[in-house]
Amino acid sequence: MARLLESELPVVAAPMAGGPTTPALAAAVAGAGGFPFLAGGYLSPETFAALVAEAHPLGGFGVNLFLPQDRPVDRVAFRRYAERLAPEAAALGVTLDPVPVEDDDAWPAKLELLLADPVPVVSTTFGLPERTAVRALQRVGTAVLASVTTPAEAAAADELGVDGLVVQGVEAGGHSARFDPGAVTPAISLPDLVRAVRTTTGLPVIAGGGVTGPAGVRDLIAAGAETVAVGTLLLRCDESGTSATHRDALADPAFTETVITHCFTGRPARALRNDFVDRHHPAAPYGYPALHHLTRDLRRAAARAGDPQRLHLWAGTGFRHARSGPAAEVVRALAAGL
Numbered sequence: 236m237a238r239l240l241e242s243e244l245p246v247v248a249a250p251m252a253g254g255p256t257t258p259a260l261a262a263a264v265a266g267a268g269g270f271p272f273l274a275g276g277y278l279s280p281e282t283f284a285a286l287v288a289e290a291h292p293l294g295g296f297g298v299n300l301f302l303p304q305d306r307p308v309d310r311v312a313f314r315r316y317a318e319r320l321a322p323e324a325a326a327l328g329v330t331l332d333p334v335p336v337e338d339d340d341a342w343p344a345k346l347e348l349l350l351a352d353p354v355p356v357v358s359t360t361f362g363l364p365e366r367t368a369v370r371a372l373q374r375v376g377t378a379v380l381a382s383v384t385t386p387a388e389a390a391a392a393d394e395l396g397v398d399g400l401v402v403q404g405v406e407a408g409g410h411s412a413r414f415d416p417g418a419v420t421p422a423i424s425l426p427d428l429v430r431a432v433r434t435t436t437g438l439p440v441i442a443g444g445g446v447t448g449p450a451g452v453r454d455l456i457a458a459g460a461e462t463v464a465v466g467t468l469l470l471r472c473d474e475s476g477t478s479a480t481h482r483d484a485l486a487d488p489a490f491t492e493t494v495i496t497h498c499f500t501g502r503p504a505r506a507l508r509n510d511f512v513d514r515h516h517p518a519a520p521y522g523y524p525a526l527h528h529l530t531r532d533l534r535r536a537a538a539r540a541g542d543p544q545r546l547h548l549w550a551g552t553g554f555r556h557a558r559s560g561p562a563a564e565v566v567r568a569l570a571a572g573l
């Protein structure tokens with residue numbers, strides 16, 4: 236049966252916004268027979284348009300976008316959190332803006348661009364797009380994928396008429412795709428989640444979260460996934476744009492575990508546990524993107540200063556397996572024995 240994502244190997248490079256996903260990483264993954272996703276989140280429409288133009292020669296590829304959020308942060312809680320973080324920022328020579336910034340990550344402009352300059356695949360995260368957006372993308376020949384974390388979210392995406400699902404396990408590094416940021420994390424392994432989703436919908440499934448090697452790929456395919464996505468495993472690759480501070484932390488034995496926290500951006504994300512998480516997680520309000528904007532300069536300064544204790548060190552549970560070297564080796568190793 237033809238796969239939704241056309242690639243020689245059933246291995247996907249998950250989109251990783253904020254630097255790690257680069258055109259060079261996408262090209263290396265495509266060259267090795269995998270299917271690359273580009274990360275459209277955080278980019279201005281201009282930078283996004285240039286990225287899409289640069290990606291066309293790859294042939295098969297996907298573009299990922301963040302959806303607008305409908306729950307503004309509580310302003311009182313936000314102000315309190317900004318005050319709490321002020322000394323952290325001051326330690327890095329940064330001043331925080333105490334006024335919450337709520338934006339839509341330029342979703343309407345990015346959607347317009349993708350309708351004018353269509354790409355093979357678009358995936359979305361942080362909820363579901365409007366039905367009109369799904370239809371418009373499909374009309375220009377684009378396959379639309381929705382990211383989901385539960386069978387109920389999968390059923391809602393199916394009802395919307397998307398072409399496929401990105402099923403993200405709780406093991407995954409970076410932001411959770413869950414529709415409700417404050418929802419309780421389901422304690423279910425990714426293969427079990429894939430099996431549960433497959434009983435609710437017949438849509439093709441791309442499964443990602445905590446995959447560390449070929450056995451994980453085989454398990455997910457046996458569970459009903461069409462293709463398997465990896466993010467964390469690519470973070471230390473030569474072609475990735477991960478900051479040196481983040482890269483080093485992933486290999487540093489001082490970091491021993493990952494946790495899910497909304498203390499950096501207001502939306503739950505899996506990261507290496509560091510001092511910032513220990514100090515601020517219990518006090519952090521939910522509220523994406525307001526907290527993302529609040530802490531962005533602080534985090535940028537931490538990355539520049541080589542301070543891993545104040546940086547959001549996104550990492551999945553399998554972070555110990557992330558190696559340096561060419562991305563092509565990671566892709567080929569994952570597909571070994573298929």
Ligand SMILES: Cc1cc2nc3c(=O)[nH]c(=O)nc-3n(C[C@H](O)[C@H](O)[C@H](O)COP(=O)(O)O)c2cc1C
Binds near residue numbers: 359360406409465553
């Ligand atoms: C650094 C980083 C950035 C990420 N950025 C995005 C993103 O922009 N959009 C998205 O849908 N998922 C994003 N994710 C989640 C991945 O798409 C994917 O679900 C996850 O990496 C899979 O689990 P793994 O990291 O254990 O391989 C990110 C993950 C990481 C580690």
